[in-house]
Amino acid sequence: MNSTKIGTPVIVLNVKSYAESMGRRGFELAKVCEDVATKQGVNIAICPQQVELAKIASAVNIPCFAQHVDALEPGSHTGFVTLESVREAGATGTLVNHSEHRLRIADIDFIVRRASALNLLTIVCTNNIAVSRAVAELKPYSIAVEPPELIGSGRAVSKVDPEIVSKTVEEVKAVYSDCVVLCGAGITNGEDVRAAINLGADGVLLASGVVKAKDQRAALLDLVTGL
Amino acid sequence: MNSTKIGTPVIVLNVKSYAESMGRRGFELAKVCEDVATKQGVNIAICPQQVELAKIASAVNIPCFAQHVDALEPGSHTGFVTLESVREAGATGTLVNHSEHRLRIADIDFIVRRASALNLLTIVCTNNIAVSRAVAELKPYSIAVEPPELIGSGRAVSKVDPEIVSKTVEEVKAVYSDCVVLCGAGITNGEDVRAAINLGADGVLLASGVVKAKDQRAALLDLVTGL
Amino acid sequence: MNSTKIGTPVIVLNVKSYAESMGRRGFELAKVCEDVATKQGVNIAICPQQVELAKIASAVNIPCFAQHVDALEPGSHTGFVTLESVREAGATGTLVNHSEHRLRIADIDFIVRRASALNLLTIVCTNNIAVSRAVAELKPYSIAVEPPELIGSGRAVSKVDPEIVSKTVEEVKAVYSDCVVLCGAGITNGEDVRAAINLGADGVLLASGVVKAKDQRAALLDLVTGL
Amino acid sequence: MNSTKIGTPVIVLNVKSYAESMGRRGFELAKVCEDVATKQGVNIAICPQQVELAKIASAVNIPCFAQHVDALEPGSHTGFVTLESVREAGATGTLVNHSEHRLRIADIDFIVRRASALNLLTIVCTNNIAVSRAVAELKPYSIAVEPPELIGSGRAVSKVDPEIVSKTVEEVKAVYSDCVVLCGAGITNGEDVRAAINLGADGVLLASGVVKAKDQRAALLDLVTGL
Numbered sequence: 049m050n051s052t053k054i055g056t057p058v059i060v061l062n063v064k065s066y067a068e069s070m071g072r073r074g075f076e077l078a079k080v081c082e083d084v085a086t087k088q089g090v091n092i093a094i095c096p097q098q099v100e101l102a103k104i105a106s107a108v109n110i111p112c113f114a115q116h117v118d119a120l121e122p123g124s125h126t127g128f129v130t131l132e133s134v135r136e137a138g139a140t141g142t143l144v145n146h147s148e149h150r151l152r153i154a155d156i157d158f159i160v161r162r163a164s165a166l167n168l169l170t171i172v173c174t175n176n177i178a179v180s181r182a183v184a185e186l187k188p189y190s191i192a193v194e195p196p197e198l199i200g201s202g203r204a205v206s207k208v209d210p211e212i213v214s215k216t217v218e219e220v221k222a223v224y225s226d227c228v229v230l231c232g233a234g235i236t237n238g239e240d241v242r243a244a245i246n247l248g249a250d251g252v253l254l255a256s257g258v259v260k261a262k263d264q265r266a267a268l269l270d271l272v273t274g275l
Numbered sequence: 276m277n278s279t280k281i282g283t284p285v286i287v288l289n290v291k292s293y294a295e296s297m298g299r300r301g302f303e304l305a306k307v308c309e310d311v312a313t314k315q316g317v318n319i320a321i322c323p324q325q326v327e328l329a330k331i332a333s334a335v336n337i338p339c340f341a342q343h344v345d346a347l348e349p350g351s352h353t354g355f356v357t358l359e360s361v362r363e364a365g366a367t368g369t370l371v372n373h374s375e376h377r378l379r380i381a382d383i384d385f386i387v388r389r390a391s392a393l394n395l396l397t398i399v400c401t402n403n404i405a406v407s408r409a410v411a412e413l414k415p416y417s418i419a420v421e422p423p424e425l426i427g428s429g430r431a432v433s434k435v436d437p438e439i440v441s442k443t444v445e446e447v448k449a450v451y452s453d454c455v456v457l458c459g460a461g462i463t464n465g466e467d468v469r470a471a472i473n474l475g476a477d478g479v480l481l482a483s484g485v486v487k488a489k490d491q492r493a494a495l496l497d498l499v500t501g502l
Numbered sequence: 503m504n505s506t507k508i509g510t511p512v513i514v515l516n517v518k519s520y521a522e523s524m525g526r527r528g529f530e531l532a533k534v535c536e537d538v539a540t541k542q543g544v545n546i547a548i549c550p551q552q553v554e555l556a557k558i559a560s561a562v563n564i565p566c567f568a569q570h571v572d573a574l575e576p577g578s579h580t581g582f583v584t585l586e587s588v589r590e591a592g593a594t595g596t597l598v599n600h601s602e603h604r605l606r607i608a609d610i611d612f613i614v615r616r617a618s619a620l621n622l623l624t625i626v627c628t629n630n631i632a633v634s635r636a637v638a639e640l641k642p643y644s645i646a647v648e649p650p651e652l653i654g655s656g657r658a659v660s661k662v663d664p665e666i667v668s669k670t671v672e673e674v675k676a677v678y679s680d681c682v683v684l685c686g687a688g689i690t691n692g693e694d695v696r697a698a699i700n701l702g703a704d705g706v707l708l709a710s711g712v713v714k715a716k717d718q719r720a721a722l723l724d725l726v727t728g729l
Numbered sequence: 730m731n732s733t734k735i736g737t738p739v740i741v742l743n744v745k746s747y748a749e750s751m752g753r754r755g756f757e758l759a760k761v762c763e764d765v766a767t768k769q770g771v772n773i774a775i776c777p778q779q780v781e782l783a784k785i786a787s788a789v790n791i792p793c794f795a796q797h798v799d800a801l802e803p804g805s806h807t808g809f810v811t812l813e814s815v816r817e818a819g820a821t822g823t824l825v826n827h828s829e830h831r832l833r834i835a836d837i838d839f840i841v842r843r844a845s846a847l848n849l850l851t852i853v854c855t856n857n858i859a860v861s862r863a864v865a866e867l868k869p870y871s872i873a874v875e876p877p878e879l880i881g882s883g884r885a886v887s888k889v890d891p892e893i894v895s896k897t898v899e900e901v902k903a904v905y906s907d908c909v910v911l912c913g914a915g916i917t918n919g920e921d922v923r924a925a926i927n928l929g930a931d932g933v934l935l936a937s938g939v940v941k942a943k944d945q946r947a948a949l950l951d952l953v954t955g956l
Contacts, residue, residue, distance in 0.1 A: 099366075124482065
């Protein structure tokens with residue numbers, strides 16, 4: 049579904065390009081997210097694998113985000129993903145500048161502006177407080193701070209490095225008060241989520257904590273207890 | 276549909292990231308391709324926009340190719356496209372190294388090998404005869420030679436530069452006789468296709484000639500008269 | 503020469519990779535800059551071609567800047583340029599994120615921090631006011647705003663688009679008051695320089711206006727009349 | 730010095746961007762190479778750090794190679810390195826496609842052709858036999874095969890994986906008989922060099938074995954015993 053904002057507090061699930069989130073398994077995972085969101089009355093957004101975006105966005109009733117877009121207008125750009133194609137696919141927005149897919153600053157500026165004009169939401173990932181402040185000057189919908197050394201570590205940023213969360217919230221909102229601030233890296237359970245919310249975050253961004261879980265639904269149900 | 280080969284002679288339609296091939300229009304264009312292929316009894320393959328791949332591949336009964344894949348195994352690679360995800364999406368294979376999305380040689384080698392192990396077909400684009408010979412050493416399913424200066428020009432490679440077509444066919448098959456050799460750049464009508472086939476090509480790769488046509492079905496019907 | 507700051511107002515000459523600034527001609531151009539700077543008592547800095555940096559930096563007594571560095575520490579990085587190697591070469595600092603060589607935001611942050619620790623000066627190029635504000639949050643030594651559409655155009659930013667200059671000065675200094683603010687794009691004569699200084703800029707960044715001039719010394723002598 | 734070929738058997742020393750090969754230490758290392766080459770009557774070529782290329786190439790009388798060039802003609806390309814600038818710097822040629830700096834196949838083709846027209850020598854690095862065959866079709870001056878997993882390992886390719894050396898020599902020469910074939914990865918002493926020569930290689934490419942040695946001259950003297 050397209051939308052001009054997402055409800056908070058929110059759990060944003062980036063399924064990356066894991067084997068556990070491809071094809072049928074990716075589709076079912078999206079359905080689990082929708083089911084948990086509906087039944088528990090909580091906000092969950094999902095970022096499907098790129099080639100599944102249109103298929104999943106048209107099948108579930110929760111916000112879907114692309115994992116990445118290129119800083120290009122529609123045209124002769126073979127194999128690149130435009131914001132326009134993401135919107136047509138039925139997505140609500142896109143992740144931007146994930147630590148595994150960093151972008152040039154002029155391209156982040158292009159994407160944030162154009163997304164805004166297209167009513168698409170941008171969640172721009174950052175690696176520290178200084179970069180978060182810098183990105184805030186570009187006025188994206190949301191900033192998700194993720195210390196690279198904690199990503200996929202199982203050690204939650206909200207517990208291991210609480211200051212980066214509270215400081216990012218404070219400094220980003222000082223620059224751009226409307227910004228939705230998320231944190232990520234190592235988030236795996238409801239306690240980690242609650243810690244993030246208590247530090248002032250509007251939600252969390254996570255991946256392996258759910259995708260790689262033996263029981264993805266159980267992992268998600270545990271996470272939402274922290275909202 | 277997945278398949279271990281595609282019928283030849285073939286028209287491969289790369290829809291790029293044009294506005295005319297996004298979302299609903301991309302879906303309808305794929306349906307037109309399927310319809311023409313079936314009714315005329317000819318071989319047409321389509322390369323949908325990346326975010327539409329799973330949706331379209333599950334809805335049409337002609338070979339679908341990704342426009343690009345990254346040289347990565349499934350894992351924590353946000354926003355990248357793996358061969359495995361392309362296969363799960365129901366695609367037959369992928370374009371590789373399009374002139375708008377050039378790849379490093381070690382990555383072409385990785386993709387061709389891994390695709391082969393996964394029963395996915397690779398169509399590797401090249402820009403001249405020397406590069407075509409070089410790529411042939413890697414034994415991809417198919418090579419599509421496209422002189423960059425003619426891409427999108429409306430001046431058909433098979434008529435403007437026939438020697439590059441015949442020479443590529445000859446030299447590629449000297450290195451790897453099983454290789455399916457396509458040509459592309461500027462192809463817009465049945466006469467261009469016929470010229471390509473007469474020069475020894477197994478088919479053509481094209482984009483704007485159909486996608487940007489006022490009447491896409493009519494353009495396609497004209498093209499297939501050359502097969 | 504290494505230095506912890508450069509005198510202002512300043513003309514920074516980026517010689518790019520033009521044929522007119524390679525090898526012996528690049529060396530002589532650097533000597534002309536040094537000569538004009540000394541005789542006229544003005545501040546000129548030069549950015550030689552990368553492979554000439556050590557040779558020129560050890561031969562002239564004006565500040566030399568690398569045109570680009572990579573966001574890497576010394577190590578097994580074949581063909582990349584580290585800040586440490588630039589310092590050892592005798593340079594004063596480096597351009598960062600030139601419009602022809604854009605960088606990822608996390609890499610700009612890395613380079614600015616590390617340069618500061620090494621007493622190297624960074625001149626970070628930006629393309630508009632929003633990006634200039636964003637970069638100012640990273641506290642580089644200098645920001646050089648250059649509207650891409652005017653680069654190499656011969657139409658001076660300080661005359662064609664004065665507001666981008668005055669606004670960038672104002673907004674960058676609001677974020678980081680110590681920042682040296684330059685402007686560039688289309689600067690070719692003393693009048694263009696004077697206009698820039700009058701708009702509040704601490705100097706200009708230019709390339710073709712001198713490098714491509716029939717008489718490089720005359721072009722430079724004209725430019726410095728604006729300081 | 731510029732030259733249209735290098736003597737074989739040869740040791741090519743890539744100093745990478747190590748701290749031990751920057752600035753004054755890089756200059757002295759080049760002088761040691763020259764001294765050993767002259768006194769022992771053997772062929773040694775050196776690839777200095779990029780910013781030192783002109784300085785070192787004008788100071789030593791052995792072949793100097795750039796570590797990398799970009800696939801660009803002279804022009805407005807800030808911070809990029811052209812073949813022309815490398816030639817003006819006094820270099821004999823350039824490494825191409827090192828495993829730490831992989832290039833797109835169309836760019837390797839561009840660089841090999843243009844270097845040839847400029848009388849510059851190209852040493853194209855490859856990672857396996859198939860890629861070596863592919864590159865041989867482009868007719869570079871030299872191919873250096875280096876299995877990535879052995880680079881910097883201290884385990885010499887010529888002893889750990891002799892077949893990749895002998896097979897690469899055989900297959901490359903079958904495609905392009907004039908090609909100078911080197912091998913690299915893990916080479917540290919004269920015995921490793923001798924093993925390479927006995928397998929048919931025309932020389933070796935190495936880096937850490939000398940650069941990181943406690944006594945660089947002693948390491949080099951040991952290596953040349955294998956020629």
